[in-house]
Amino acid sequence: xxxxxxxxxxxxxxxxxxxxxxxxxxxxxxVSKKLETAAGMGGAVIFVMTLASLATAVLYQFVxxxxxxxxxQTLGFILVIAALVQFVEIVxxxxxxxxxxxxxxxLPLITTNCAVLGxxxxxxxxxxxxxxxxxxxxxxxxxxxxxxxxxxxxxxKIEMADVPDALKGIPAALIAAALVSMSxxxxxxxxx
Amino acid sequence: xxxxxxxxxxxxxxxxxxxxxxxxxxxxxxxxxxVKTDPKITEVRAALPGTNCGACGFAGCDGMAVSIAxxxxxxxxxxxxxxxxxxxxxxxxxxxxxxxxSYVARVACGGLTSCTTQKYAYEGMKSxxxxxxxxxxxKSCPFGxxxxxxxxxxxxxxAITIIDGVAKIVEANCKxxxxxxxxxxxxxxxxxxxxxxxLVNCRSTQKGPVVKKNCDVGCIGCGKCVKVCPATAITLANxxxxxxxxxxxxxxxxxxxxxxxxxxxxxxxVVLWKRATTV
Numbered sequence: 001x002x003x004x005x006x007x008x009x010x011x012x013x014x015x016x017x018x019x020x021x022x023x024x025x026x027x028x029x030x031v032s033k034k035l036e037t038a039a040g041m042g043g044a045v046i047f048v049m050t051l052a053s054l055a056t057a058v059l060y061q062f063v064x065x066x067x068x069x070x071x072x073q074t075l076g077f078i079l080v081i082a083a084l085v086q087f088v089e090i091v092x093x094x095x096x097x098x099x100x101x102x103x104x105x106x107l108p109l110i111t112t113n114c115a116v117l118g119x120x121x122x123x124x125x126x127x128x129x130x131x132x133x134x135x136x137x138x139x140x141x142x143x144x145x146x147x148x149x150x151x152x153x154x155x156x157k158i159e160m161a162d163v164p165d166a167l168k169g170i171p172a173a174l175i176a177a178a179l180v181s182m183s184x185x186x187x188x189x190x191x192x
Numbered sequence: 193x194x195x196x197x198x199x200x201x202x203x204x205x206x207x208x209x210x211x212x213x214x215x216x217x218x219x220x221x222x223x224x225x226x227v228k229t230d231p232k233i234t235e236v237r238a239a240l241p242g243t244n245c246g247a248c249g250f251a252g253c254d255g256m257a258v259s260i261a262x263x264x265x266x267x268x269x270x271x272x273x274x275x276x277x278x279x280x281x282x283x284x285x286x287x288x289x290x291x292x293x294s295y296v297a298r299v300a301c302g303g304l305t306s307c308t309t310q311k312y313a314y315e316g317m318k319s320x321x322x323x324x325x326x327x328x329x330x331k332s333c334p335f336g337x338x339x340x341x342x343x344x345x346x347x348x349x350x351a352i353t354i355i356d357g358v359a360k361i362v363e364a365n366c367k368x369x370x371x372x373x374x375x376x377x378x379x380x381x382x383x384x385x386x387x388x389x390x391l392v393n394c395r396s397t398q399k400g401p402v403v404k405k406n407c408d409v410g411c412i413g414c415g416k417c418v419k420v421c422p423a424t425a426i427t428l429a430n431x432x433x434x435x436x437x438x439x440x441x442x443x444x445x446x447x448x449x450x451x452x453x454x455x456x457x458x459x460x461x462v463v464l465w466k467r468a469t470t471v
Contacts, residue, residue: 069203076207083214087221094225159345162318 004135006191007128011139014191017115018147019184024115028148029173031106033159038152042145044106046138049119051088052081053137056120057130070124077120078112085111115144151180232261232284239280241273245348247369248272260285271369295368295383297351297361299376301337302393302456305357307408308332324377331357333406335396337380346375355462363458388437390447393456397430404452411454417446 017023024045031041056077064070089107092100100107110116119140123133154176163172237257244252248270250259259265260281267285268278274294282288314330316322320342328334339357351365352372361372363386373381380395392411396403400412413431425439426446433455435446447455 063206067202067206069206072203072207076210079207079211079214083218086218090218090221090225093227160317160319160322 004132007132007136008139008142010191011136012143012146013184013187016143016147016184016187017118017140018144019181020188021118023118024113024144027109027113027115028151028177029170032148032152032155032173035149035152035156038148039145040102041106041109042141042148044103044110045113045115045144045148046141047103048081048085048088048107048110048113049116049141049144050134050138052084052116053119053123053140054130054134055080055084057123057128057133060124061130073124074117074121077117081116081120082111115140147180147184151177154180230261233257235284236261236281239277239284240270241277243272245272247348247367247371272367294386296363296366296386297368297370297372297381298384298391298458299337299343299359299361299381300391300393300395301335301358301378301380302409302454303331303333303336303358303407304355304409304462305339308336308357308406320375321377329378333396333398333403333410335378335380335394335398336407337378342375342377343372343381346371358462360462384437387442388435388440389442389457389459390435390440390444391456391458392433392435392454394432394454397432399431403431409453412452414451416449416451417455420445420449 011017015021018025018028027041027045031037059076059080060070060073064073064076069076085107089100092103092107119137120133123136126136128136155173158172158176167175234257237253240253240257242253246252248256248265250256253270256265256270260267260269267282267287270277270281273281309332310330311327311332312330314323314326316326318340320329320338320340323329323338323340329336329338331338337358339354339359341352341354341359343359344352344354348369348371349365349367351362351367352359353362354360359372359376359381361381368383370383373383378395384391393409394403394407394411396407396410398406400414403410403412411432413428413433415428415433417433418426418428422443422445423439423441425436425441427434427436433446435455444457447457
């Protein structure tokens with residue numbers, strides 16, 4: 001139990017995917033303008049990351065390792081994640097239209113997201129088993145959502161502020177991102 | 193040599209097989225879980241501009257297409273595509289389009305910072321809505337444009353600029369999406385048919401002397417324009433002249449008699465001047 005707690009807390013706070021590992025920066029800057037869209041994207045990422053971590057862990061443990069093809073993990077993971085997300089989209093559209101509407105355009109966007117692939121690869125390098133990988137993927141998704149939602153709140157405030165012309169838009173957002181990231185570095189050593 | 197060949201062929205075979213299985217699965221899933229969509233949606237979507245600008249109020253052209261195809265929106269609901277798009281969409285929907293009038297947004301305020309005074313020094317959020325909540329904003333005229341640019345940030349097409357504290361529409365860029373109309377806390381922006389050049393550049397319903405004190409170019413409700421207009425397009429209500437754009441013939445007689453320059457030719461550049469009297 002303790003191990004799972006550690007995995008979850010460290011994936012959310014200490015090794016936050018966006019703010020400490022700098023994975024998934026494009027959606028972090030792209031869809032963080034509004035709290036609403038940030039939450040939608042976060043939900044989709046949690047959903048896909050959990051599923052993808054499960055699928056890639058199964059692929060790694062039961063296909064790649066027995067065949068001695070661990071060196072092809074990146075390729076295999078991309079293949080599985082892309083196919084999985086496509087499949088989930090098709091199924092959701094038919095079976096759960098409301099959820100499909102809610103996840104909307106975000107679902108295909110995440111297909112090739114580096115944070116999703118990163119969660120799968122890091123789970124392997126941490127030598128997690130299938131269950132641990134899934135939990136790790138879920139926690140990483142929660143961490144991503146936390147970062148995205150926090151940052152969108154900051155950006156909504158920046159919109160109202162009097163920013164110098166040269167820094168308007170992305171530059172101001174990047175500075176804010178750096179500050180938020182630095183604040184998360186305060187969690188380093190939380191479990192040391 | 194054989195080892196090398198095997199170490200290459202084997203992974204290729206495994207991955208090729210995996211891809212094939214996934215491909216077949218996806219194709220099968222697409223068939224099994226197929227959702228029937230109205231073919232009209234696809235056709236309408238093809239007729240729309242496809243810029244996904246969001247000016248219609250939907251997230252993108254797809255949303256607009258669904259709404260039009262289901263009859264919730266009119267065929268000319270896309271403000272960007274103009275007449276050509278409206279016609280193409282109407283054809284898909286099987287309705288005849290009567291000629292549509294193109295509208296353009298106009299800001300009815302000429303109270304430049306140089307023509308007005310400040311009631312107080314405002315140092316709050318750079319937002320008209322926020323400033324308007326504090327005694328109608330810092331500008332001396334309670335009806336005046338505050339110039340913080342809520343409309344500028346609302347405009348998806350960059351068609352609005354702020355010149356000396358008053359918003360000005362660049363009509364060539366205006367796509368009549370009406371976002372600015374909703375964004376203005378002073379309700380100064382309205383939609384008028386394109387090609388009418390003359391505008392009463394004021395919304396103040398205060399009495400003449402008060403207007404005069406607040407602003408150099410406000411409408412004082414003298415009624416000279418009403419008398420001179422050959423098309424009787426101008427009416428006076430609540431100390432404010434109003435031009436009916438449907439009756440206006442663009443003759444420009446009103447602009448000549450207006451004593452305060454409150455009626456302007458919108459095609460002419462904005463004149464910057466110093467306030468004559470200090471209050």
